[in-house]
Amino acid sequence: MANGLNKNIFQVLIVVKDVQKSARQFADTFGLDVPPAVILDPEEIAHAKYRGKPTRTRAKVIPFMNMGGIDVEMIEPDEHPSIWREFLDTKGEGVSHLGIWVPDMSEAVGYLAGKGVAIGHQASFVGGSYSIMDMRGRMGVDLMLKHQD
Amino acid sequence: MANGLNKNIFQVLIVVKDVQKSARQFADTFGLDVPPAVILDPEEIAHAKYRGKPTRTRAKVIPFMNMGGIDVEMIEPDEHPSIWREFLDTKGEGVSHLGIWVPDMSEAVGYLAGKGVAIGHQASFVGGSYSIMDMRGRMGVDLMLKHQD
Numbered sequence: 001m002a003n004g005l006n007k008n009i010f011q012v013l014i015v016v017k018d019v020q021k022s023a024r025q026f027a028d029t030f031g032l033d034v035p036p037a038v039i040l041d042p043e044e045i046a047h048a049k050y051r052g053k054p055t056r057t058r059a060k061v062i063p064f065m066n067m068g069g070i071d072v073e074m075i076e077p078d079e080h081p082s083i084w085r086e087f088l089d090t091k092g093e094g095v096s097h098l099g100i101w102v103p104d105m106s107e108a109v110g111y112l113a114g115k116g117v118a119i120g121h122q123a124s125f126v127g128g129s130y131s132i133m134d135m136r137g138r139m140g141v142d143l144m145l146k147h148q149d
Numbered sequence: 150m151a152n153g154l155n156k157n158i159f160q161v162l163i164v165v166k167d168v169q170k171s172a173r174q175f176a177d178t179f180g181l182d183v184p185p186a187v188i189l190d191p192e193e194i195a196h197a198k199y200r201g202k203p204t205r206t207r208a209k210v211i212p213f214m215n216m217g218g219i220d221v222e223m224i225e226p227d228e229h230p231s232i233w234r235e236f237l238d239t240k241g242e243g244v245s246h247l248g249i250w251v252p253d254m255s256e257a258v259g260y261l262a263g264k265g266v267a268i269g270h271q272a273s274f275v276g277g278s279y280s281i282m283d284m285r286g287r288m289g290v291d292l293m294l295k296h297q298d
Contacts, residue, residue, distance in 0.1 A: 029261070067156050143178075
């Protein structure tokens with residue numbers, strides 16, 4: 001933990017075109033209930049940035065389908081710039097990031113910046129924030145750092 | 150479990166071009182040791198099939214990097230047909246499947262077949278077998294069923 005990271009992946013995020021449809025099919029496969037969709041917070045709360053530039057994206061998310069040691073989340077990007085829109089447009093549907101909780105966002109982002117890793121997307125929510133680190137070129141998938149205040 | 154499936158995802162598989170390089174970068178990020186690479190079993194043990202047709206693929210794998218509730222594995226396809234070769238050629242590097250253990254392979258495969266899901270790739274190993282179910286169209290990512298005899 002000296003570098004601000006840890007090994008506890010708690011989330012797998014899947015980018016899809018139609019989150020209601022894909023989550024229903026996922027849930028049907030495993031016999032789960034589909035949690036209600038949520039829309040990401042508006043600009044004045046999220047202060048979202050995609051590759052350093054402010055964006056008004058409000059993607060639709062099906063959160064927290066617990067699958068044992070991890071949660072599977074699904075996200076449907078909207079028309080505004082986002083790391084998820086970029087992923088869908090360039091790679092199609094698929095897993096865009098693995099997520100860990102971090103106790104100190106600055107330390108974790110700084111540690112990865114020291115390795116040449118940039119922030120692909122970042123935003124706040126009520127009670128915390130997340131930074132999606134552009135690690136596809138290093139390990140085939142991005143890493144989301146999530147922090148609770 | 151009545152359908153032969155369960156909710157315990159234990160594995161995330163990442164397809165990469167150079168498994169030694171990507172695993173080293175992954176391990177370096179998190180401060181892990183890189184496990185030794187293994188080559189998939191030869192034809193006479195694996196009896197591998199890609200979309201129903203026998204294949205002699207012997208992909209290179211870095212197995213079992215434990216990340217809390219899940220293992221991250223990385224795989225480098227070889228030149229023979231495989232679901233991983235297909236993934237790399239069509240989508241580039243990325244997460245190709247999530248994996249669960251199943252107690253009864255026939256029951257689990259049969260349950261998914263009843264939903265119109267085909268086997269994308271299957272093989273045996275000493276002590277067990279796996280079937281990678283073609284679920285990208287349903288949930289954005291494939292599902293591997295793994296069975297220990």
